[in-house]
Amino acid sequence: MKNEPVIAIAGVTGAVGAEFIATMDRRKFPVRKLKALASARSAGRTLDFRGMRIVVEELSERSFDGVDIALFSAGGAIARKFAPVAVKAGAVVVDNSSAFRMDPNVPLVIPEVNARRIRDHKGIIANPNCAAITALVPLWPIHQLNRIKRVIIATYQAASGAGAAAMAELVHSTRAHLDGEAFKPKVMPHPYAFNLFSHNTAIDPETGYNDEETKVIGETRKIFEDERIAVGVTCVRVPVLRAHSEAITFECERPISEADVRDILSRAPGVRIVDDRSKNYFPMPVDASGQDEVLVGRIRKDLSDPSGHSVSMFVAADQLLKGAALNAIQIAELLPERAMA
Numbered sequence: 001m002k003n004e005p006v007i008a009i010a011g012v013t014g015a016v017g018a019e020f021i022a023t024m025d026r027r028k029f030p031v032r033k034l035k036a037l038a039s040a041r042s043a044g045r046t047l048d049f050r051g052m053r054i055v056v057e058e059l060s061e062r063s064f065d066g067v068d069i070a071l072f073s074a075g076g077a078i079a080r081k082f083a084p085v086a087v088k089a090g091a092v093v094v095d096n097s098s099a100f101r102m103d104p105n106v107p108l109v110i111p112e113v114n115a116r117r118i119r120d121h122k123g124i125i126a127n128p129n130c131a132a133i134t135a136l137v138p139l140w141p142i143h144q145l146n147r148i149k150r151v152i153i154a155t156y157q158a159a160s161g162a163g164a165a166a167m168a169e170l171v172h173s174t175r176a177h178l179d180g181e182a183f184k185p186k187v188m189p190h191p192y193a194f195n196l197f198s199h200n201t202a203i204d205p206e207t208g209y210n211d212e213e214t215k216v217i218g219e220t221r222k223i224f225e226d227e228r229i230a231v232g233v234t235c236v237r238v239p240v241l242r243a244h245s246e247a248i249t250f251e252c253e254r255p256i257s258e259a260d261v262r263d264i265l266s267r268a269p270g271v272r273i274v275d276d277r278s279k280n281y282f283p284m285p286v287d288a289s290g291q292d293e294v295l296v297g298r299i300r301k302d303l304s305d306p307s308g309h310s311v312s313m314f315v316a317a318d319q320l321l322k323g324a325a326l327n328a329i330q331i332a333e334l335l336p337e338r339a340m341a
């Protein structure tokens with residue numbers, strides 16, 4: 001229809017790009033025209049969208065002419081180069097990379113937490129880190145009612161968080177391992193099959209924290225607009241194909257019970273409680289895969305804090321969806337450009 005926006009996806013052939021297409025379709029996102037953009041390697045490939053055959057084009061300076069909303073999932077370097085080009089051409093950019101997340105002029109948005117920040121944008125809105133989104137969707141409604149002073153997170157991050165090539169490497173290296181064949185990792189820094197390792201982002205030699213952990217700390221403070229919240233985090237890559245899991249313990253300013261947390265989360269947007277002690281059934285990445293909600297379970301008092309201010313829980317979420325494509329589409333759904341005049 002004439003009033004529907006023209007959408008561009010930069011990085012359409014990647015793991016997140018594929019989910020942009022599927023999520024827009026599933027949520028009936030209005031699209032007048034879709035521009036599918038990737039590197040020269042993919043130019044000429046075709047994909048189906050709502051019965052239309054779309055030809056992938058090489059991303060260039062002219063790609064955003066006439067585009068209303070540009071969804072970026074092509075990495076930080078591409079975002080830094082092309083997001084300003086898209087803005088100059090009149091598009092609003094929702095970027096999945098870390099390029100602009102900590103820029104004070106760029107809103108960093110999880111719609112369930114700070115949708116109101118969308119209106120502050122000056123052309124670019126950043127989608128937060130996927131490990132941060134997974135933790136913050138359930139922590140936010142608790143934080144609003146009883147401020148969280150301190151949170152400790154340990155992540156169990158899937159291959160899909162590192163893109164399509166990392167997923168393929170997990171599959172191929174697992175097959176090679178089972179067949180007794182040698183496999184030389186190309187995407188990950190260490191053997192991935194039947195192994196796990198500290199997150200594959202760069203380590204700061206001074207602090208010992210890797211980039212993923214630093215992102216979770218900084219982004220939590222920015223999204224919660226709370227510079228005082230203390231965040232401790234350990235990020236680990238596990239040999240799971242899709243969906244991140246996290247063990248989370250948080251300490252509130254006032255006492256909080258397991259029942260309080262269960263009650264708050266039972267009403268929280270974007271959260272589904274999966275917490276069946278009788279069946280030992282709790283959030284798992286296989287159950288979170290393909291789901292929009294963050295699954296939350298193992299909700300229990302933190303026995304290391306006898307003051308009653310701390311609770312532990314275990315969460316799992318599809319980081320290609322809520323951690324990336326779905327969150328970005330939710331942001332786009334709130335833009336006035338969604339219904340162009």
Ligand SMILES: NC(=O)c1ccc[n+]([C@@H]2O[C@H](COP(=O)([O-])OP(=O)(O)OC[C@H]3O[C@@H](n4cnc5c(N)ncnc54)[C@H](OP(=O)(O)O)[C@@H]3O)[C@@H](O)[C@H]2O)c1
Pocket residue numbers: 010011012013014015016017037038039040041042043059072073074075076078096097098128129130160161162163164165319320323324
């Ligand atoms: N995976 C996740 O769960 C997740 C979550 C949150 C944020 N993100 C962020 O989203 C971005 C993409 O992640 P991904 O997992 O989808 O990675 P991916 O599967 O490796 O896909 C990367 C995409 O970027 C495109 N690209 C690479 N170099 C390009 C270039 N020079 N010009 C134009 N396009 C280029 C690729 O096109 P070709 O196929 O042509 O190479 C592909 O479409 C990254 O910034 C990542 O940090 C990912």
